[in-house]
Amino acid sequence: MKAIVLKEYGIPAVLQEQEVNIPAITETQVLVEMFAASINPADYVLRSGAVKDILPVQLPYILGADLAGVVTKIGNKVTLVKPGDRIMGIPVNNGGAYADFVAVEENALAAIGPTLSIQEAAALPTVGLTAWQALYKYGKLQSGQRILIHAGAGGVGHIAVQLAKQAGAYVIATAREYNHDFVRQLGADEVIDYAINDFTQTISSPVDVVLDMVMDKSTAVLDPTIGETGQKSFSVLKDGGKFLSLVAMAINEYPKIRGIEAQFVHAEPNHDDLVSILQYVQEQKLKVHLGGIYPFTSQGLTEAYQKCEINPKRGKVIIQRKQG
Structure with a gap:
Protein backbone atom coordinates (compact mmCIF):
# COMPACT_ATOMS: atom_id res chain seq x y z
CA MET A 1 0.00 0.00 0.00
CA PRO A 125 -11.16 13.22 16.47
CA THR A 126 -8.03 14.85 17.88
CA VAL A 127 -9.27 18.43 18.24
CA GLY A 128 -12.68 17.25 19.37
CA LEU A 129 -11.32 14.99 22.09
CA THR A 130 -8.76 17.57 23.20
CA ALA A 131 -11.33 20.34 23.59
CA TRP A 132 -13.97 18.04 25.09
CA GLN A 133 -11.69 16.50 27.70
CA ALA A 134 -9.94 19.80 28.48
CA LEU A 135 -13.20 21.61 29.25
CA TYR A 136 -15.30 18.83 30.75
CA LYS A 137 -12.83 16.35 32.28
CA TYR A 138 -9.98 18.62 33.39
CA GLY A 139 -11.67 22.02 33.54
CA LYS A 140 -15.08 20.82 34.79
CA LEU A 141 -16.50 23.94 33.17
CA GLN A 142 -19.83 25.06 34.64
CA SER A 143 -22.61 27.30 33.39
CA GLY A 144 -21.99 30.93 34.35
CA GLN A 145 -18.22 30.60 34.61
CA ARG A 146 -15.84 32.79 32.64
CA ILE A 147 -13.24 31.15 30.41
CA LEU A 148 -10.34 32.52 28.39
CA ILE A 149 -9.50 30.43 25.32
CA HIS A 150 -6.25 31.32 23.58
CA ALA A 151 -6.00 30.81 19.79
CA GLY A 152 -9.77 30.66 19.46
CA ALA A 153 -9.75 30.29 15.67
CA GLY A 154 -7.37 27.32 15.54
CA GLY A 155 -8.13 23.62 15.43
CA VAL A 156 -8.70 22.98 19.14
CA GLY A 157 -9.64 26.59 19.83
CA HIS A 158 -12.60 26.84 17.47
CA ILE A 159 -14.05 23.62 18.89
CA ALA A 160 -13.43 24.73 22.48
CA VAL A 161 -15.20 28.06 21.92
CA GLN A 162 -18.33 26.23 20.74
CA LEU A 163 -18.26 23.67 23.56
CA ALA A 164 -17.70 26.33 26.21
CA LYS A 165 -20.66 28.29 24.92
CA GLN A 166 -22.80 25.15 24.92
CA ALA A 167 -21.82 24.67 28.58
CA GLY A 168 -23.25 28.12 29.37
CA ALA A 169 -19.91 29.81 30.00
CA TYR A 170 -18.98 33.41 29.22
CA VAL A 171 -16.33 32.94 26.53
CA ILE A 172 -13.36 35.24 25.92
CA ALA A 173 -11.07 34.23 23.05
CA THR A 174 -7.84 35.55 21.61
CA ALA A 175 -7.42 35.66 17.83
CA ARG A 176 -5.94 37.85 15.14
CA GLU A 177 -8.25 40.57 13.84
CA TYR A 178 -8.75 38.63 10.59
CA ASN A 179 -10.55 35.90 12.56
CA HIS A 180 -12.65 38.04 14.91
CA ASP A 181 -15.95 37.68 13.04
CA PHE A 182 -15.35 33.94 12.66
CA VAL A 183 -14.73 33.46 16.39
CA ARG A 184 -17.74 35.58 17.34
CA GLN A 185 -19.91 33.43 15.06
CA LEU A 186 -18.68 30.40 16.98
CA GLY A 187 -20.15 31.95 20.14
CA ALA A 188 -17.37 33.97 21.75
CA ASP A 189 -18.66 36.86 23.86
CA GLU A 190 -15.40 38.79 23.57
CA VAL A 191 -12.51 38.49 21.12
CA ILE A 192 -9.09 40.05 21.78
CA ASP A 193 -6.49 40.65 19.08
CA TYR A 194 -3.42 39.18 20.75
CA ALA A 195 -1.14 40.62 18.06
CA ILE A 196 -1.75 44.22 19.11
CA ASN A 197 -3.38 44.06 22.56
CA ASP A 198 -2.22 42.79 25.93
CA PHE A 199 -5.07 40.53 27.02
CA THR A 200 -4.20 41.08 30.67
CA GLN A 201 -5.09 44.75 30.25
CA THR A 202 -8.21 44.08 28.18
CA ILE A 203 -10.04 41.51 30.32
CA SER A 204 -12.27 43.44 32.71
CA SER A 205 -12.62 40.86 35.49
CA PRO A 206 -10.92 37.55 36.40
CA VAL A 207 -11.80 34.27 34.71
CA ASP A 208 -12.44 30.84 36.19
CA VAL A 209 -10.61 28.83 33.52
CA VAL A 210 -7.83 29.45 30.99
CA LEU A 211 -7.20 27.10 28.05
CA ASP A 212 -3.70 27.79 26.71
CA MET A 213 -2.32 26.23 23.52
CA VAL A 214 0.12 28.97 22.52
CA MET A 215 3.68 27.89 21.69
CA ASP A 216 5.50 31.14 22.36
CA LYS A 217 8.48 32.01 20.18
CA SER A 218 10.43 32.73 23.34
CA THR A 219 10.11 29.14 24.54
CA ALA A 220 10.87 25.76 23.02
CA VAL A 221 8.12 23.80 21.31
CA LEU A 222 6.34 21.70 23.93
CA ASP A 223 8.54 23.33 26.53
CA PRO A 224 8.02 21.69 29.93
CA THR A 225 7.84 25.16 31.50
CA ILE A 226 5.18 27.82 31.20
CA GLY A 227 5.66 30.20 28.28
CA GLU A 228 5.06 33.94 28.33
CA THR A 229 1.38 33.61 27.42
CA GLY A 230 0.87 31.05 30.15
CA GLN A 231 2.60 33.17 32.76
CA LYS A 232 0.49 36.19 31.87
CA SER A 233 -2.65 34.05 31.97
CA PHE A 234 -2.22 33.42 35.70
CA SER A 235 -2.75 37.13 36.31
CA VAL A 236 -6.29 37.02 34.88
CA LEU A 237 -7.33 33.86 36.75
CA LYS A 238 -9.40 33.92 39.91
CA ASP A 239 -7.96 32.44 43.09
CA GLY A 240 -8.68 28.72 42.91
CA GLY A 241 -9.19 28.82 39.14
CA LYS A 242 -7.98 26.30 36.56
CA PHE A 243 -5.10 26.76 34.11
CA LEU A 244 -5.18 24.14 31.35
CA SER A 245 -2.17 23.90 29.04
CA LEU A 246 -1.67 21.89 25.86
CA VAL A 247 2.02 22.81 25.66
CA ALA A 248 3.60 22.95 29.15
CA MET A 249 4.12 19.25 29.86
CA ALA A 250 5.55 19.59 33.37
CA ILE A 251 3.07 22.16 34.62
CA ASN A 252 1.39 19.66 36.97
CA GLU A 253 4.57 19.68 39.06
CA TYR A 254 4.49 23.43 39.62
CA PRO A 255 3.63 24.68 43.11
CA LYS A 256 0.16 26.15 43.37
CA ILE A 257 -0.20 29.89 42.92
CA ARG A 258 -3.20 31.42 44.72
CA GLY A 259 -4.78 27.98 44.78
CA ILE A 260 -4.86 27.80 40.97
CA GLU A 261 -4.98 24.23 39.67
CA ALA A 262 -2.55 23.89 36.75
CA GLN A 263 -2.97 20.88 34.48
CA PHE A 264 -1.28 19.63 31.31
CA VAL A 265 -3.98 18.32 29.00
CA HIS A 266 -3.27 15.20 26.99
CA ALA A 267 -6.37 13.87 25.26
CA GLU A 268 -6.93 10.13 25.50
CA PRO A 269 -8.73 8.19 22.75
CA ASN A 270 -12.17 7.31 24.05
CA HIS A 271 -15.11 5.85 22.14
CA ASP A 272 -17.79 7.31 24.42
CA ASP A 273 -16.35 10.82 24.15
CA LEU A 274 -16.19 10.53 20.36
CA VAL A 275 -19.84 9.44 20.29
CA SER A 276 -20.78 12.44 22.46
CA ILE A 277 -18.92 14.79 20.12
CA LEU A 278 -20.72 13.32 17.11
CA GLN A 279 -24.04 13.75 18.93
CA TYR A 280 -23.30 17.46 19.35
CA VAL A 281 -22.55 17.67 15.62
CA GLN A 282 -25.77 15.90 14.76
CA GLU A 283 -27.73 18.26 17.01
CA GLN A 284 -25.99 21.23 15.32
CA LYS A 285 -24.38 22.29 18.58
CA LEU A 286 -20.92 21.86 17.10
CA LYS A 287 -19.37 22.33 13.67
CA VAL A 288 -15.82 21.75 12.53
Missing part, protein backbone atom coordinates in the same frame (compact mmCIF):
# COMPACT_ATOMS: atom_id res chain seq x y z
CA LYS A 2 1.01 3.63 -0.39
CA ALA A 3 2.02 5.70 2.59
CA ILE A 4 3.61 9.13 2.90
CA VAL A 5 6.44 8.79 5.35
CA LEU A 6 8.86 10.91 7.32
CA LYS A 7 12.35 9.61 6.51
CA GLU A 8 14.24 12.51 8.04
CA TYR A 9 13.34 15.51 10.16
CA GLY A 10 12.95 18.87 8.50
CA ILE A 11 10.76 21.05 6.31
CA PRO A 12 7.47 19.74 4.83
CA ALA A 13 9.21 18.65 1.62
CA VAL A 14 10.97 15.80 3.49
CA LEU A 15 7.71 13.78 3.36
CA GLN A 16 7.89 11.10 0.66
CA GLU A 17 5.62 8.46 -0.84
CA GLN A 18 6.65 4.89 -0.12
CA GLU A 19 5.24 1.40 -0.49
CA VAL A 20 4.77 -0.26 2.92
CA ASN A 21 3.01 -3.32 4.25
CA ILE A 22 -0.65 -3.20 5.22
CA PRO A 23 -0.67 -3.19 9.05
CA ALA A 24 -1.70 -6.32 10.91
CA ILE A 25 -4.45 -5.87 13.48
CA THR A 26 -4.96 -7.38 16.92
CA GLU A 27 -8.20 -8.80 18.27
CA THR A 28 -9.27 -5.36 19.59
CA GLN A 29 -8.39 -3.38 16.47
CA VAL A 30 -9.96 -2.65 13.10
CA LEU A 31 -8.35 -2.07 9.73
CA VAL A 32 -9.62 1.10 8.09
CA GLU A 33 -9.29 2.18 4.47
CA MET A 34 -8.32 5.82 4.88
CA PHE A 35 -10.47 8.25 2.89
CA ALA A 36 -9.33 11.47 4.58
CA ALA A 37 -6.94 12.55 7.32
CA SER A 38 -6.03 15.84 8.95
CA ILE A 39 -3.02 17.76 10.18
CA ASN A 40 -2.52 18.65 13.83
CA PRO A 41 0.20 20.79 15.46
CA ALA A 42 1.79 17.65 16.93
CA ASP A 43 2.31 16.36 13.38
CA TYR A 44 4.40 19.28 12.21
CA VAL A 45 6.19 19.54 15.54
CA LEU A 46 7.24 15.89 15.19
CA ARG A 47 8.14 16.36 11.52
CA SER A 48 10.39 19.32 12.26
CA GLY A 49 12.47 17.38 14.76
CA ALA A 50 11.95 20.05 17.41
CA VAL A 51 10.96 17.46 20.02
CA LYS A 52 13.04 14.48 18.89
CA ASP A 53 14.81 14.40 22.27
CA ILE A 54 11.50 14.57 24.19
CA LEU A 55 9.23 12.53 21.93
CA PRO A 56 11.49 10.37 19.75
CA VAL A 57 10.01 8.33 16.89
CA GLN A 58 11.64 5.59 14.86
CA LEU A 59 12.24 6.73 11.28
CA PRO A 60 10.82 6.15 8.74
CA TYR A 61 7.60 7.19 10.48
CA ILE A 62 4.06 7.72 9.24
CA LEU A 63 2.50 10.90 10.63
CA GLY A 64 -1.20 11.70 10.96
CA ALA A 65 -3.08 11.55 14.25
CA ASP A 66 -6.66 11.22 13.02
CA LEU A 67 -8.62 9.99 10.04
CA ALA A 68 -11.98 8.98 8.58
CA GLY A 69 -12.67 6.05 6.33
CA VAL A 70 -14.34 2.67 5.94
CA VAL A 71 -13.77 -0.46 8.03
CA THR A 72 -12.39 -3.32 5.95
CA LYS A 73 -11.52 -5.86 8.66
CA ILE A 74 -12.14 -6.28 12.39
CA GLY A 75 -10.46 -8.19 15.22
CA ASN A 76 -12.37 -11.05 16.82
CA LYS A 77 -13.18 -9.06 19.97
CA VAL A 78 -14.49 -5.98 18.15
CA THR A 79 -18.23 -5.41 18.65
CA LEU A 80 -18.84 -1.70 17.97
CA VAL A 81 -18.35 -1.68 14.19
CA LYS A 82 -18.39 -4.05 11.24
CA PRO A 83 -16.78 -4.09 7.79
CA GLY A 84 -18.31 -1.43 5.57
CA ASP A 85 -19.02 1.04 8.38
CA ARG A 86 -17.88 4.65 7.96
CA ILE A 87 -15.83 5.66 10.99
CA MET A 88 -13.60 8.38 12.36
CA GLY A 89 -10.82 7.68 14.79
CA ILE A 90 -7.25 7.93 16.00
CA PRO A 91 -4.65 5.45 14.70
CA VAL A 92 -2.77 3.02 16.89
CA ASN A 93 -0.07 4.89 18.86
CA ASN A 94 -1.59 8.22 17.75
CA GLY A 95 0.23 8.19 14.40
CA GLY A 96 0.02 6.61 11.00
CA ALA A 97 -3.01 8.10 9.22
CA TYR A 98 -1.16 9.07 6.04
CA ALA A 99 -1.53 5.61 4.47
CA ASP A 100 -4.03 3.69 2.35
CA PHE A 101 -4.90 1.42 5.29
CA VAL A 102 -4.61 2.19 8.99
CA ALA A 103 -5.01 0.17 12.20
CA VAL A 104 -7.28 1.71 14.85
CA GLU A 105 -8.20 0.49 18.33
CA GLU A 106 -11.93 -0.06 18.78
CA ASN A 107 -11.97 2.32 21.74
CA ALA A 108 -10.39 5.05 19.60
CA LEU A 109 -13.10 5.21 16.93
CA ALA A 110 -16.78 5.94 16.42
CA ALA A 111 -19.17 5.22 13.56
CA ILE A 112 -20.28 8.30 11.65
CA GLY A 113 -23.74 8.91 10.27
CA PRO A 114 -24.63 9.59 6.63
CA THR A 115 -25.02 13.36 7.11
CA LEU A 116 -21.41 14.04 8.19
CA SER A 117 -18.94 14.42 5.34
CA ILE A 118 -15.84 12.28 5.36
CA GLN A 119 -13.71 15.45 5.38
CA GLU A 120 -15.45 16.88 8.45
CA ALA A 121 -15.18 13.51 10.19
CA ALA A 122 -11.43 13.38 9.53
CA ALA A 123 -11.01 16.79 11.13
CA LEU A 124 -12.80 15.99 14.38
CA HIS A 289 -14.42 24.30 10.11
CA LEU A 290 -12.26 23.10 7.21
CA GLY A 291 -9.44 25.49 6.43
CA GLY A 292 -8.33 23.70 3.27
CA ILE A 293 -8.42 20.31 1.49
CA TYR A 294 -5.34 18.87 -0.25
CA PRO A 295 -4.74 15.64 -2.21
CA PHE A 296 -3.10 12.57 -0.72
CA THR A 297 0.25 13.00 -2.46
CA SER A 298 3.65 14.06 -1.17
CA GLN A 299 3.19 17.41 -2.90
CA GLY A 300 -0.34 17.79 -1.52
CA LEU A 301 0.84 17.00 1.98
CA THR A 302 3.74 19.44 1.67
CA GLU A 303 1.37 22.22 0.64
CA ALA A 304 -1.03 21.31 3.47
CA TYR A 305 1.75 21.57 6.06
CA GLN A 306 2.85 24.90 4.62
CA LYS A 307 -0.74 26.13 4.95
CA CYS A 308 -0.82 25.02 8.60
CA GLU A 309 2.41 26.73 9.52
CA ILE A 310 1.41 30.25 8.56
CA ASN A 311 -0.82 32.74 10.37
CA PRO A 312 -3.61 33.47 10.74
CA LYS A 313 -4.98 29.95 11.21
CA ARG A 314 -8.61 28.94 10.98
CA GLY A 315 -10.01 25.48 11.68
CA LYS A 316 -8.45 22.27 10.31
CA VAL A 317 -6.58 21.36 7.14
CA ILE A 318 -7.54 18.06 5.49
CA ILE A 319 -5.77 15.49 3.33
CA GLN A 320 -8.22 13.70 1.05
CA ARG A 321 -7.49 10.34 -0.56
CA LYS A 322 -10.97 9.30 -1.63
CA GLN A 323 -14.54 10.56 -1.63
CA GLY A 324 -16.89 8.81 0.77
